[in-house]
Amino acid sequence: MDKQKGKIIYFPKLKERLVEKGLERLQAKKYKEALSFLQEAYELDSTDADVELGIVLCLLELGEMVQAKERCYKILQEGKGDYFQILQIYLSILIHLQQYDEVMMTIRAVLEESDNIAPAFRQNLINLLHFSTKMSEQPSIDLKREETTQLTQLAQLLLQSDHPTEHIKIIKQLEKEDIHSVLPILKQYLADEKNNPLTKTMILQLLTSKRIAERIVVKKFGDALTVIPSELNENRQSDLASEVLYILEKQLSMESPSLYQLAESIWLRYLYILYPFIPESQESRQWAAVLHITACEYQGLKINKKNIAKLYGVSYEQIQPLYQSIWEIEEISLF
Incomplete structure (x- = not known):
């Protein structure tokens, strides 16, 4: 500190050093340390979009979804960085927060106002819009049930519906339950070739998190594989x-x-x-x-x-x- 003038004297290239350390910690999955370095860099230069994006990624990894959403929205509003890359991150945060109405509103605004969207990305936005519309229209399923018969009825919806969006919602809700009573249904789902491979991965990860030690047949893309979820090695x-x-x-x-x-x-x-x-x-x-x-x-x-x-x-x-x-x-x- 310069006592006479009351000004802070920074070391040369201090911001660049902070960013470098922050990105190193981020790559090493030391998210709290990375966030600290990047926030210091942001205080020195609040116009650097890459620094702000790094802060958003740290917040996501730390589970601070609401803060990540607010920060990402701010970046979009200020027009910093790669707009479509940041938009993709913002939409993924909204999906995680299950704020489907906001997803729909955002995508519709982008599709109406932007003429330079790459065809593949535009189609991706349209798919996500359809997904969010269906999720928004789904009636919430009450999972506060203690009876095994009721849980079975819920799981059976996986076999009765052909809509992956509904399946995703059910799987998310099953994460909160003891699923041993519905294992036969989940096994049947995984062995049915016509079911969506993405939702099959979600179910398999559910079984892994529940430490299920039974042999399970998974069919995808015309191939079959027998696995024991508790022993799976990613x-x-x-x-x-x-x-x-x-x-x-x-x-x-x-x-x-x-x-x-x-x-x-x-x-x-x-x-x-x-x-x-x-x-x-x-x-x-x-x-x-x-x-x-x-x-x-x-x-x-x-x-x-x-x-x-x-x-x-x-x-x-x-x-x-x-x-x-x-x-x-x-x-x-x-x-």
Whole structure:
């Protein structure tokens, strides 16, 4: 502090150092420390959209959804950063908070006011609008039931309805219950090929969280796999997932951070819907090339697919089946 003038003297490049430390802590999943560094950086420069976005991500990881929502909304209103990337994060927060009316209002406003939305992203918004409309119209199901027969009736709705949106709501409610009495119903659901792969992943994770030790048959995409939920190891996917993200980060993080983040979200969504199966191809460079191309298409960028494939040392002919697989999953995804 300069005592004569009463001014604070900052070290050179202090903000950049704080941001660097904050992002390092964020990557290391030390979210409280990351938040502290990024908030200090924000106090030095409140115009930096990347710093604000980092704060939002920290708040999300710490479960501070309401604060994350308010901060994300502020960024959107001020027009900072990549608008569509921040919009996607904002909508995901609203979905988590089950504020479906606000989701619908936001998407309708964007569709009416924005003419430069990439076709793939526009379709994604339309799908999310339909999803939120259905969720908003669903009557709330009272789960404060103690009788096994009543819980069974609730679970049976999974077999009686063909709407994934209703299934998601039921699964969320089953998370609060002792599900042992409805295991036969959940097993039947997982073994039925026609049910949505995304909701099957949700049920499987529910069984894992409840430490279910029975053998369960899961059918997805024409394949069947027998698993014991309590013994499932997500590391089967995580090694490949991490390697692909590492390759993408090296290629895209400096050139286009927003494109990298979009590619990352597509990849993690793909693996989530595929779970407990793992990708047939374990060629990380092929997957990285496909995700780079898909993210560009989401953003409406004009690209040469063959040239992008070459960046990763692969040919476009090699990755065509993976490219098709990614888009098949994207069509299934509700988000």
